Amino acid sequence: xxxxxxxxxxxxxxxxxxxxxxxxxxxxxxxxxxxxxxxxxxxxxxxxxxxxxxxxxxxxxxxxxxxxxxxxxxxxxxxxxxxxxxxxxxxxxxxxxxxxxxxxxxxxxxxxxxxxxxxxxxxxxxxxxxxxxxxxxxxxxxxxxxxxxxxxxxxxxxxxxxxxxxxxxxxxxxxxxxxxxxxxxxxxxxxxxxxxxxxxxxxxxxxxxxxxxxxxxxxxxxxxxxxxxxxxxxxxxxxxxxxxxxxxxxxxxxxxxxxxxxxxxxxxxxxxxxxxxxxxxxxxxxxxxxxxxxxxxxxxxxxxxxxxxxxxxxxxxxxxxxxxxxxxxxxxxxxxxxxxxxxxxxxxxxxxxxxxxxxxxxxxxxxxxxxxxxxxxxxxxxxxxxxxxxxxxxxxxxxxxxxxxxxxxxxxxxxxxxxxxxxxxxxxxxxxxxx
Amino acid sequence: xxxxxxxxxxxxxxxxxxxxxxxxxxxxxxxxxxxxxxxxxxxxxxxxxxxxxxxxxxxxxxxxxxxxxxxxxxxxxxxxxxxxxxxxxxxxxxxxxxxxxxxxxxxxxxxxxxxxxxxxxxxxxxxxxxxxxxxxxxxxxxxxxxxxxxxxxxxxxxxxxxxxxxxxxxxxxxxxxxxxxxxxxxxxxxxxxxxxxxxxxxxxxxxxxxxxxxxxxxxxxxxxxxxxxxxxxxxxxxxxxxxxxxxxxxxxxxxxxxxxxxxxxxxxxxxxxxxxxxxxxxxxxxxxxxxxxxxxxxxxx
Numbered sequence: 001x002x003x004x005x006x007x008x009x010x011x012x013x014x015x016x017x018x019x020x021x022x023x024x025x026x027x028x029x030x031x032x033x034x035x036x037x038x039x040x041x042x043x044x045x046x047x048x049x050x051x052x053x054x055x056x057x058x059x060x061x062x063x064x065x066x067x068x069x070x071x072x073x074x075x076x077x078x079x080x081x082x083x084x085x086x087x088x089x090x091x092x093x094x095x096x097x098x099x100x101x102x103x104x105x106x107x108x109x110x111x112x113x114x115x116x117x118x119x120x121x122x123x124x125x126x127x128x129x130x131x132x133x134x135x136x137x138x139x140x141x142x143x144x145x146x147x148x149x150x151x152x153x154x155x156x157x158x159x160x161x162x163x164x165x166x167x168x169x170x171x172x173x174x175x176x177x178x179x180x181x182x183x184x185x186x187x188x189x190x191x192x193x194x195x196x197x198x199x200x201x202x203x204x205x206x207x208x209x210x211x212x213x214x215x216x217x218x219x220x221x222x223x224x225x226x227x228x229x230x231x232x233x234x235x236x237x238x239x240x241x242x243x244x245x246x247x248x249x250x251x252x253x254x255x256x257x258x259x260x261x262x263x264x265x266x267x268x269x270x271x272x273x274x275x276x277x278x279x280x281x282x283x284x285x286x287x288x289x290x291x292x293x294x295x296x297x298x299x300x301x302x303x304x305x306x307x308x309x310x311x312x313x314x315x316x317x318x319x320x321x322x323x324x325x326x327x328x329x330x331x332x333x334x335x336x337x338x339x340x341x342x343x344x345x346x347x348x349x350x351x352x353x354x355x356x357x358x359x360x361x362x363x364x365x366x367x368x369x370x371x372x373x374x375x376x377x378x379x380x381x382x383x384x385x386x387x388x389x390x391x392x393x394x395x396x397x398x399x400x401x402x403x404x405x406x407x408x409x410x411x412x413x414x415x416x417x418x419x420x421x422x423x424x425x426x427x428x429x430x431x432x433x434x435x
Numbered sequence: 436x437x438x439x440x441x442x443x444x445x446x447x448x449x450x451x452x453x454x455x456x457x458x459x460x461x462x463x464x465x466x467x468x469x470x471x472x473x474x475x476x477x478x479x480x481x482x483x484x485x486x487x488x489x490x491x492x493x494x495x496x497x498x499x500x501x502x503x504x505x506x507x508x509x510x511x512x513x514x515x516x517x518x519x520x521x522x523x524x525x526x527x528x529x530x531x532x533x534x535x536x537x538x539x540x541x542x543x544x545x546x547x548x549x550x551x552x553x554x555x556x557x558x559x560x561x562x563x564x565x566x567x568x569x570x571x572x573x574x575x576x577x578x579x580x581x582x583x584x585x586x587x588x589x590x591x592x593x594x595x596x597x598x599x600x601x602x603x604x605x606x607x608x609x610x611x612x613x614x615x616x617x618x619x620x621x622x623x624x625x626x627x628x629x630x631x632x633x634x635x636x637x638x639x640x641x642x643x644x645x646x647x648x649x650x651x652x653x654x655x656x657x658x659x660x661x662x663x664x665x666x667x668x669x670x671x672x673x674x675x676x677x678x679x680x681x682x683x684x685x686x687x688x689x690x691x692x693x694x695x696x697x698x699x700x701x702x703x704x705x706x707x708x709x710x711x712x713x714x715x716x717x718x719x720x721x722x723x724x725x726x727x728x729x730x731x732x733x734x735x736x
Contacts (some may be wrong), residue, residue, distance in 0.1 A: 082695050088483045109486030110698050253589055254569015321483060397697040400503060400677075400684075407679040411591065426502075433500060 036069040039095035039332060040326050046074035053348040061335045068328045070096075084320060086113055093320035094228065095329040096336075101314040102390050103138045103149060108144030109393045114319040116317055117142040119330045122278065128337065129354045136388045145316030146337050147354030149345070151278040152312040152386040153205055155300070156285075159293040160188055161273040172297035176239060179274070179300045186273040194251055199264070199274040201243050202252075203259045204281075207406055208389075209311045211236045214302040216309040218388065218389050219402065226431060227230055229424035235302075237409055237416045244410065263288045279379035282372070283350050296378040298385060312386040314354065341365070352379050359383075394434040401426045476705040481698045493705035506681050507689040510595065514685065515662040518599045523654060525628060526609030527647075531639060533610070534617045544614070551607030562601050563588065573715070591682035598668055598683070609654050616650040617643060648729045656721055663714050666670040666691065686710055 042105065045054045051074065058072045073094065075083055080097070087093040099107065107113040120126065121142060126134050133147040159169035165185040173179040183198025201210055215232035244252065255272070258264040266272040268289035275281075276299065285292055298308040317336050319329045335341055342358030345351060347365045350372060362368065363376045392398065402423050409419035451458075476493055480486045497504045533544050550558075565572045566587040566692075574584030585593040624642050633641070644651075666687040669677060676683030686706070694703035 085482055085695070085698075106698075110481050112482075112698075249586065250569065252569070253586055256589070257564065257567040257570060397692060400681075400692065403676060403678055404681045407591070411679065413591075413680065429500075433496075 035072075036065075036067060037325050037328050038069045038071055039323075039328050041070050041096040041332065042075050042080060042094040043072065043098040044075060044077040044080045046076065047096075050349055053345055057341045057344060059335065060341070063334075065331075068325075068331055070332050085112065086320055088174060088320050091322050093322050093382060095319060095323040095325050096317055096332055097314050097320055098148060099145060099318055101133065101136050101145065101150070101316045102388060103396065104145040104316050104318065105139035105309065105390055106141035106260060106393050106396050107110065107318070109140070113144040114321055114323065114326060115142045115144060116146070116319070116330070119326075125334060125337070128339075128356065130356060130383050130386075132312075132383070132386060132388050133314060133354050136314075136390045139393065145318035146333050148315045148337060148342075149315050150312050150314030150354050150383075150386075151280065152351050152352065152379060152382045153209055153299060153310045154279055154382055155297045156267065156275050157274045157295050157297065158267070158270055158272075159295050161270055165273075169293075169295065172295060173274070173300045175300050175304060176302050180242075183274065189336060194247065194271075195274050196270065197247060197251070197255065199243075200247060200252060200255070200272075201240055201276070203272070204275055204277040205311070207237060207240050207410065208402075209276075209280045209299075210240060210262050212311050212387060212389070213299050213343070214306065215393050216307050216387065218387065219398070222393050224392050224394065224431065226398075226424060226427035228427060229420040232302075233420055234416050237406075237420070240410065241416070279352060279375050279382075280350060282375040286372075296375050298378070298382050308382075308385045310382055310385045312383075312388055314388070340371075346376075350376070352383075392431075395427070395430045395434050398427055398430060401430060438501075453543060457666045459536065471705045473708060475701050476708050478701045480701040480704070482700050483698075489701070493702045494709070496702070497705060497709065498547050503681065503684065503689055505682045507677075509583055510684055511663060511665065511686040513595050514598065514665055515659060517595075518602045519655060519658050519662055521599060522602055522606050522609060522658065523540050523651065525603055526606040527644075527651070527656070529606060529610045530613035530617055531643070533614055548607040550605045551611070554605065555667070557667055558605075559601075562604075566597055566601075589679060591678075591680040594673075594679070594682040598665075598672070601668070606681075609658070612650050612654060613647060620646040644731075646728045649731060652711040652721075652725055652729045656718060659721070660714055663710060720725055 041058065045051055045053060055072060058070050062069050073246070081099065084093060084097050084099075099113070102114065108115065126143070129147045130150070133150055134143070137143045137145045137147060155172060157172050162169040162182075165182075167185060173182045177321070179199060186196060186198035187194065188196035199209075208219070211233045214236045217227060217230070217232070219226060219228050221227050255266060258266055259272075264282060265275075265284065267275045268285065270292075279296075282296075285294065290334070299310050301308050317333045319326050319333070323329055336341060337355055339355055339357040339361065342355040343351040343361045343365065346353045346358055346362035347367050353359050353362070359376075359380050363373055363380055368376065405414070405419045405423040405426075408414040409416055414422070453560075475486065476490060477490060478486045479489050479492075529547055533540060533547060564570075566574075568574055568584060568586045568589060571584075571587075573587070577584040585595050587597045620643060624646070625638055626639050628642055664684050664687055669683040669685045669688050670691070673683040673688075674689075677688050687710075690703045690706045690710075693699045693706065
């Protein structure tokens, strides 16, 4: 009797349990729609401008195919990679994902991204891309992601201000010394405050870009040993501190928030004469200061002959580990990074693409206004000088140790020598520990 | 007799079946991950490729080799130590003010509660503008009194005070609790006190405060737990870095970086268990101390 009465309850229990078991996600993904294989593509391009462009590229691919259908899923910036990681751990990842280029090797090492060499053996597309970008995707010689887009840092300068200061608007500063001289001439001081600032190196980029620029060397050498406590880095930081002293902390801090605020950037209204940023900063000039007469140049070199080294990053398309349709994903990645799709992306978004042919075609594309072309061409030319800084796989979080030291130096809490020495030591310790 | 027992057992079983969905959920989404994370804290788990038992290595590294662990712990303790007394006192003070019977009090109650409703990234971005050393409202206002404001989020000595200051803005949540408990204090107590000639301050000190101690206790315990978990503010306001000079590198932010930037999931899980133990001990101390100052009506001592 006891059992009989309990029976319905056990059924309820079973129902609940089976209900739980029935929640399986991702069934739709592996199911074929018609006779097509549906693959899932994740990107963070959800903005009004970017979304239609990527959707068009996906639609073009789908139209050209009778076997594969790509479903584009927008996952917001900030969530996309933690979500991807969770999906990989749950063995239900997307088939293609857009990810940060500088940590591609790390994801390869950690088994998050798929080794693409099996596909590259059949069709080698590596020569489509800038060499520096391609190398950043390699871990132990194998590629784990295909470069999609990139960026570099260039100098923007205000031609009107140049004319006012008696400088030749077609002759941007070529060395650090000239940069300083020009800035002195471009400064407009009104009592204690500045009506115009010539140049300040830490708006738009950080001091690590200038250290890279000064001797073309990263924080790690080819063997992965840290090289941060160097003569060139000491000189660079001295130079940065000179600028800091020149304008004073108050002026610098009060400009800082305006620079970060997009439409309030003092470069737009002529309150800042020279400014370093990515070529895509141009789209903001186009939107917020359409009448500004400006020029673009490579980053000045520390001294004649030291090189105009600049820094860049970018994104890759990769196949997460555990993708159920890697073959099809590869087909789509090829489409995503071929010249046609890349040129379309470049022109519509004014973005630097990884495909060399596409970039060069975009710079000549009739859809681009002349002013756009000038900036775009500079971006392409500057790829020659652009270094990427892939994170070392044995010390991916090294900047956690370096940044505070650089902060301390710039805030005057530590001497340059001491700060760099401490940074060097803590990096050596970190590398030692992770061996 | 036997039948009655069966009936009781029956009822008990039915009860279990009714809470079964919760039990299943608890096991699947809370207890399971808890046990897993504890186990994983003894491994070099990195989500995708490895999970080898490493014994106490993670814990050992944390305590002996990782300066950032101590920095983040210090930052978090600093924040908790200052923000909790200040917000608690602030909330009690505000609710005492709003407990008056004056015209338009509802309006003020709403206004002061509003910041507790608004929260998240938008608020932090707003505060970044308010705290801007050059153009922000805070320093501008200080300037009216001839006080040169600090550089707030750019100065490592001022970042944590800035966050604590910001936290004060949202005392509305605690305030509402205190207000409710103050309104529950029996009027007869005040009347009796008045007859004895107690001043307003004495009434507040010797009636209101003791009567609301259970709420103060509750508020302190929950804010302590919340305070140790500070993450979002620092993540947004330091651009995910925890700088300048690691001054905003709070415990959870560092843990997050370890987990999702360096994929040292085992290490991060060891960190989370250490935090659990710290918060657990502090809560136990709180509970032990509570009988000395928390007053429950009708409680027998």
